[in-house]
Amino acid sequence: xxxxxxxxxxxxxxxxxxxxxxxxxxxxxxxxxxxxxxxxxxxxxxxxxxxxxxxxxxxxxxxxxxxxxxxxxxxxxxxxxxxxxxxxxxxxxxxxxxxxxxxxxxxxxxxxxxxxxxxxxxxxxxxxxxxxxxxxxxxxxxxxxxxxxxxxxxxxxxxxxxxxxxxxxxxxxxxxxxxxxxxxxxxxxxxxxxxxxxxxxxxxxxxxxxxxxxxxxxxxxxxxxxxxxxxxxxxxxxxxxxxxxxxxxxxxxxxxxxxxxxxxxxxxxxxxxxxxxxxxxxxxxxxxxxxxxxxxxxxxxxxxxxxxxxxxxxxxxxx
Ligand code: MG
Numbered sequence: 001x002x003x004x005x006x007x008x009x010x011x012x013x014x015x016x017x018x019x020x021x022x023x024x025x026x027x028x029x030x031x032x033x034x035x036x037x038x039x040x041x042x043x044x045x046x047x048x049x050x051x052x053x054x055x056x057x058x059x060x061x062x063x064x065x066x067x068x069x070x071x072x073x074x075x076x077x078x079x080x081x082x083x084x085x086x087x088x089x090x091x092x093x094x095x096x097x098x099x100x101x102x103x104x105x106x107x108x109x110x111x112x113x114x115x116x117x118x119x120x121x122x123x124x125x126x127x128x129x130x131x132x133x134x135x136x137x138x139x140x141x142x143x144x145x146x147x148x149x150x151x152x153x154x155x156x157x158x159x160x161x162x163x164x165x166x167x168x169x170x171x172x173x174x175x176x177x178x179x180x181x182x183x184x185x186x187x188x189x190x191x192x193x194x195x196x197x198x199x200x201x202x203x204x205x206x207x208x209x210x211x212x213x214x215x216x217x218x219x220x221x222x223x224x225x226x227x228x229x230x231x232x233x234x235x236x237x238x239x240x241x242x243x244x245x246x247x248x249x250x251x252x253x254x255x256x257x258x259x260x261x262x263x264x265x266x267x268x269x270x271x272x273x274x275x276x277x278x279x280x281x282x283x284x285x286x287x288x289x290x291x292x293x294x295x296x297x298x299x300x301x302x303x304x305x306x307x308x309x310x311x312x313x314x315x316x317x318x319x
Contacts, residue, residue, distance in 0.1 A: 028286050028315070036274065036282040039263070039317055046285065050079075050087055050312035055167070057255075058144070059305045059312065060100035061297030062108060065090070068297055068305050069108060070312060071097040074166045078110070081312060083299075096161060096168045099144030099201075099255070099293070104151050111142035113161025113168030118142045118153065118183065131155065131181065131189045137174040139181075141167075144201050144255060144293070149208025150237050153183045154192065156199035158216065180213060182237070193239045197225050201256035201267065201293065205277065209233050212245060212264055216252035226252045228266055228275075245279055255293025255307075265304070267291035272306055272315075285315055 028046045031037065050056065054074035062069045068081040069090060077092040078100070091097070095112035103109050108121040109130065116139045117132035130153060133139060141161025148154045158178045161168035177194035180202065184190055193199075197217030204211055211231045217224025226248045232240035246253075251269025258264055262277040271286040272294055289309035297303050298316075306313040 030271075030284040030286055032281040032283045033276075035276070035280075039274070039282070040285070041318060044316060046287065046306075047314045048311050049081055049085060049314050051310060053079075053307075053310040053312070055292070056307035056310060056312055057098045057292050058100035058111070059293055059295035059297075059307050060102060060108065061295050061301075061305070062102060062106075064106055065108060068295065068312070069100055070305075070307055071100060071110070073098050073113065076114075081305075098142070098161065098167075099155070101145040101147055101153065103147055103153055109145050109147075109153050111145055111155060113141045116141050116161070116168075116171075118145060118155050120186075128186055130183045130186050134175060134179070134181065134189050134191060140173050140175055140178060143199070146202050146204065148182065148237075149204055149233075150182075154180060154202060154211075155183070156180055156196075156202055156213065158198040158200055160198070160200075160216075160219070163220065180211075180239075192237075193231065193242070195231075195242050196229060197221075200252070201254050203256040203258045203264070204233070205258055206260055206262050211239060212256050212258065213242070214253035214256055214266065216254065219252045226250075228253050228256065228264065246273075246275055246281075248273070251290060254291070257294055257296060259296065265294055267293050267306065267308075272304070287311075287313060 029042045053072040058071035060069045066080040078090040078094045080090045095114040099111040118130045119127040140157045140159045143156045145155040162171040179194045180192045182190045196215045200214040200216040215225035218226040228246040229242040230245040231242045253266045255267040264275040269290040274282040287308040291308045302317045304315045
């Protein structure tokens, strides 16, 4: 039987350890490389601005539309978070929308699971279908979109919106592959690669000569990929063979963004991971639940908005 005094000391020691662990858990920024600190204050806090979503996705900074547009995919609506913190409904129902992006004219482009299409919202609110098929067959379920350096919208087409009943309508894929596509004009869809098992988030390097794509294959297949791939982009826009940019050891990478310095931000199960263009891990902004996507925004573009499960978080980068 332990001596009572020893037990009390041991208990106090465990209490201190627990307190230290709690403090470590409270830290949001995990630094892997000191160069992260030019970008991020290690003591910066993660704020939660929206808590009542079901599965928030597709954050897109769109001041002309009222602030941060985001999809609540499982709640089947698109909402807008204004600068004063108010949240209003933007589109309801929204065809289980997922990724959002602005085109070169500032129009909102939205990926829809339920209708398996990519649409553009015109200034009068009407929707123009940009893509709903390839080779005469329905797409799988467009997931995320980005404005390319060529002025065209590029998007990914994995199967997640036809394999998960809360995110669309269950269906067998009509496409033989999951591809990255480019929209040359409404209805004119070009397949750019089928080298990714389940292409998900996508983003271009600032010079437009590299395309990053998340491969979320492991979400459906334990042996599948959980990596970020980097494709060289030729002068004519064609994609070269991909290289593995980063392997993610847990979960799968989802939304991607690249900042003006070329740093890559990836929404992952443990938060937003940040990499240098050479693949060096800078660190991570930890989120309480799996991060799905992110967007730069705010009046100075230095606010990072992160969608994670039912939440939208904000994290201010260094100015
Ligand atoms: Mg996604």
